[in-house]
Amino acid sequence: MQESQVGACLVSTPVNTYYVLGRIINGYTYLDVDGHLLVFVRRPADLKASDLDVADDCFFPVRKPEQLPALLAEKGLSQPSTLWIEGEEMPQSQWARLSACFASSRILNGSHALRQARSVKTAREQQLLRESARLHEAVYRRIPEVFRPGMTERELVVEIEYLMRKGGCLGLFRTYGNDMEAHMGSLLSGDNAAVSSPYDFALGGAGHPSNPIGATDTPIREGQSILIDMCGNFTGYMDDLSRCYSVGRLSEAAYRAHQTALEVQAFIQEQLRPGNVCEDIYNGALDIVRRAGLADRFMGKAQQAHFVGHGTGLVINELPVLAPKMKDVLQAGMVLAVEPKIIIDGVGAVGTENTFIVTEQGGDKLATLPDEIVDLLDY
Numbered sequence: 001m002q003e004s005q006v007g008a009c010l011v012s013t014p015v016n017t018y019y020v021l022g023r024i025i026n027g028y029t030y031l032d033v034d035g036h037l038l039v040f041v042r043r044p045a046d047l048k049a050s051d052l053d054v055a056d057d058c059f060f061p062v063r064k065p066e067q068l069p070a071l072l073a074e075k076g077l078s079q080p081s082t083l084w085i086e087g088e089e090m091p092q093s094q095w096a097r098l099s100a101c102f103a104s105s106r107i108l109n110g111s112h113a114l115r116q117a118r119s120v121k122t123a124r125e126q127q128l129l130r131e132s133a134r135l136h137e138a139v140y141r142r143i144p145e146v147f148r149p150g151m152t153e154r155e156l157v158v159e160i161e162y163l164m165r166k167g168g169c170l171g172l173f174r175t176y177g178n179d180m181e182a183h184m185g186s187l188l189s190g191d192n193a194a195v196s197s198p199y200d201f202a203l204g205g206a207g208h209p210s211n212p213i214g215a216t217d218t219p220i221r222e223g224q225s226i227l228i229d230m231c232g233n234f235t236g237y238m239d240d241l242s243r244c245y246s247v248g249r250l251s252e253a254a255y256r257a258h259q260t261a262l263e264v265q266a267f268i269q270e271q272l273r274p275g276n277v278c279e280d281i282y283n284g285a286l287d288i289v290r291r292a293g294l295a296d297r298f299m300g301k302a303q304q305a306h307f308v309g310h311g312t313g314l315v316i317n318e319l320p321v322l323a324p325k326m327k328d329v330l331q332a333g334m335v336l337a338v339e340p341k342i343i344i345d346g347v348g349a350v351g352t353e354n355t356f357i358v359t360e361q362g363g364d365k366l367a368t369l370p371d372e373i374v375d376l377l378d379y
Contacts, residue, residue, distance in 0.1 A: 001033040001113075007080025008032035009110055010068075010098065013089045015174060015314045016114050018236065021052055028065060030072070032080060040068055065101050084110025115176070119311050119319040120333045125237060126357055129313070129335055133239040133355055133366035136232035139167040140243055140369055143228065144379035149247070153215035156226070157187040164230055173231040174238070174315045185230035186214030193227055193349035196303035200317075202339050203227070203300060203349055222248040225348035225373070227341065231316065232355075239366055240312050240337030242353030244373045254350050255373070257342040260292040261351035262371055264340035268309060268322070272336065272356050272363030278326040282308055285322070285340065297343040309338040312355060334358040 001009060011017055011029040018024050020031065026043040030036070039054055040062045041047050049059035060071050069079060083102050087095055087109030099107045121129065139160070146159035161184050165171055173182050180199050188205045197204030197213050205214040220226060229242040244258065264285045271281045285308045289298045299305040311318030312335055320328040322336065336358065341351035352371045356363030 001084070004113065006033065006082045006084050006108065006110070006113075007105070008082075009084040009114075010102075011086065011114070012094075013086050015176075016086060016089075016118075019114070019118055019314060023052060025052075027062065028068060030068070032077070036075070036077060038072070038075065040065075040071065065098055068101055079104045082106045082108060084108055084113060086111045086114065088112070115319050118313055120331050121313060121335050121357070122333070125313065126333070126335070128235040128237040129239055129355065129357075130366055132232045132234040132237055133241065135168050135234040136230075136239055136241050137367045137369040139163045139169070139230075140228070140241065143243075143245065144374065144376050147245075147376045147379070149222075149377075150219060152217045152219050153187050153189050153192065153226075154217050156220065157215040157228075160187065160228065160230060168234045169231070170233045170236070172233055174233070176315045176317050180317065181211060182213050182231070183211060185228075187226065187228050187230075188214065188349055189220045189226045190218070190224040190348045191346070192216055192218060193225070194301045194343045194345075196300070200305065202229075202305045202307075202341055202353075203343075204303065220247060222377075223250065223347070225250055225254060225344070225350055226376070227349040227351070229339075229353060237313050238316050239355040240310075240316060240339070240353055241355065241367055241369070242339060242341070242351070243369065243371070244350050244352065246373050246375045248375065248377050250347050250350075250373065251344065254344045254347045257292075257294055257297075257344055258350040258352075258373055260289060260294055261340040261342055264288050264308065265338055265352060265354065265371070268338045268340075269356060269363040269365065272330065272338075272358045273360060274330055274332045274358060276330050278320050278322050278328045278330070279324060282322045282324060282326070289340075289342075294342050299341055301343045308340055309336045311335060312337045330358050332358055332360065336363070338363070 014024045027041040030038040040060045049056045083105040088111035195206045206216050207213045226245040232239040307323035309322035337355045339353035355366045
């Protein structure tokens with residue numbers, strides 16, 4: 001707010017409310033540039049100031065936003081000259097209502113600034129991400145236990161979802177934007193890995209017409225790969241983890257492509273240092289894929305995702321993004337999921353995904369699970 005010469009920020013959406021309060025409420029959190037924090041609660045009705053670790057005189061039960069200006073005045077605070085609200089994450093009617101409440105303030109969209117703030121993780125946030133990654137990989141180690149020859153994609157993903165929930169996963173897959181939806185992640189085998197999706201994930205999958213992403217009722221066949229990418233939301237902060245499995249031996253082209261994906265990951269891990277530019281990292285990764293002759297099937301085939309990594313945290317698609325034209329400069333404490341994936345005709349997708357913390361020494365990889373393809377018939 002100081003850098004942007006903004007007087008205050010009003011937060012009301014669930015993710016940003018959790019970010020500033022450590023708990024989701026139905027209401028409004030007001031934070032001004034001088035450090036005043038006021039909480040206006042609609043629900044839960046029995047919530048107390050002590051539940052949020054705020055002072056009693058900064059906690060106000062309210063019924064509607066029109067009460068906020070008068071309550072600010074009671075605290076001796078005038079309306080700010082400039083106010084951020086979450087314009088990208090609310091309907092126009094709510095924007096108009098809040099604008100009318102703060103008629104003397106210049107209203108600006110603060111969504112991007114809040115996302116930028118969330119992109120650099122505190123030590124506590126990093127700890128929560130490490131815990132999610134620890135629990136996440138513990139589930140993946142058990143995937144061979146639940147596979148049975150002849151299963152469909154959906155049958156297998158349901159078994160994995162059960163393991164995830166039993167392992168502590170909250171089951172909530174939070175994404176940023178109104179055009180992104182998924183249920184706990186995706187499982188893609190064979191040609192389903194190349195099916196395009198309307199969603200901006202790395203790979204698609206036919207899914208169901210009401211949620212066209214991921215698994216179908218297609219049987220998983222020998223000689224196919226199975227790429228599993230489930231949401232690691234065990235602490236409210238989500239790591240991102242993909243691993244490739246096979247049913248029997250894959251083609252030699254698949255193993256060569258998988259090795260290329262691991263080379264891309266190693267390059268990016270080395271580049272995840274403060275001061276490096278996202279676009280430059282993406283271009284370096286693409287050079288590796290081009291030299292391997294796999295650029296036409298990197299991150300999809302008929303429809304390719306033009307990124308190779310993304311921030312993660314309270315939502316799965318946080319800032320920054322490793323993509324063309326992204327000039328963002330990495331900072332220590334940013335957390336990125338790196339996911340080089342390649343489509344092989346008749347086999348499916350190969351590749352990997354891991355979550356890294358940006359450090360002076362390069363990316364600190366959160367999971368210890370091996371990246372190699374696991375043959376499920378060996379178990």
